[in-house]
Amino acid sequence: GAVVSQHPSWVICKSGTSVKIECRSLDFQATTMFWYRQFPKQSLMLMATSNEGSKATYEQGVEKDKFLINHASLTLSTLTVTSAHPEDSSFYICSARDGRASEQYFGPGTRLTVT
Amino acid sequence: AQSVTQPDIHITVSEGASLELRCNYSYGATPYLFWYVQSPGQGLQLLLKYFSGDTLVQGIKGFEAEFKRSQSSFNLRKPSVHWSDAAEYFCAVGPGNFGNEKLTFGTGTRLTIIP
DSSP: OOOEEEEOSEEEEOTTOOEEEEEEESSSOEEEEEEEEEOTTSOEEEEEEEETTSOOEEOTTOOTTTEEEEEEETTEEEEEEOSOOGGGOEEEEEEEEETTOSSOEEOOOEEEEEO | OOEEEOOOSEEEEETTSOEEEOOEEEOSSOEEEEEEEEOTTOOEEEEEEEOSSOSEEEOGGGOEEEEEGGGTEEEEEESSOOGGGOEEEEEEEEESSSSSOOOEEOOOEEEEEEO
16 A cells, blocks of 8 residues: 655654655655644644745745745655744654545644754 | 534443444535444544445444435444444545545444443
8 A cells, every 4th residue: 555654753843943854755756745733722724835856835924935845756755844942842643645546645744842 | 515524422331232323414416425434543444434335334343335316315334343343433425526626524323331
């Protein structure tokens, strides 16, 4: 089956630093990847949609300069949280979609804690 | 705009009892509907999906869901729950076409199983 991995699974960083989260499709080519944010005991909120080789499309209210998304290859997308602040602490989940498929495959998530 | 409502924030069920989790959606055309399960600190696992055809959909782990267009509902059911079913359940809706469709998630229902 389609597998999506995320790295790291858990990261702690200091306020003001940047952190990069990787999302990889392991056994298929992901033409589209999605990044979600989930606050404790809440639903997933879509942050942005990225297509391989093009700029990401951000949802309203998401700061594109703060959450940098790069989808450089058909198997890798990265989310960089720049100048992180404690309010950026959250669970970040990516999903990937094979262009031929109609469903998204989700990664296991990355828990970010900013101190 | 598409939306999903999960009216029940938290449900407690005895092990072995039947389960029904409610989901109502709003979408202008025929939607794609999904149920996902999330264990604590984990990503999302797809339980089942509905695109077209038979309105009663069978999924993994003994779950099923019924699409009722007249009621705009897609309720998830299981005849006999197991302690391992304790988790957060999310209903999601997406547009019924291939492309970079965005999924909209409900707020989730937390399922607690009591012995």
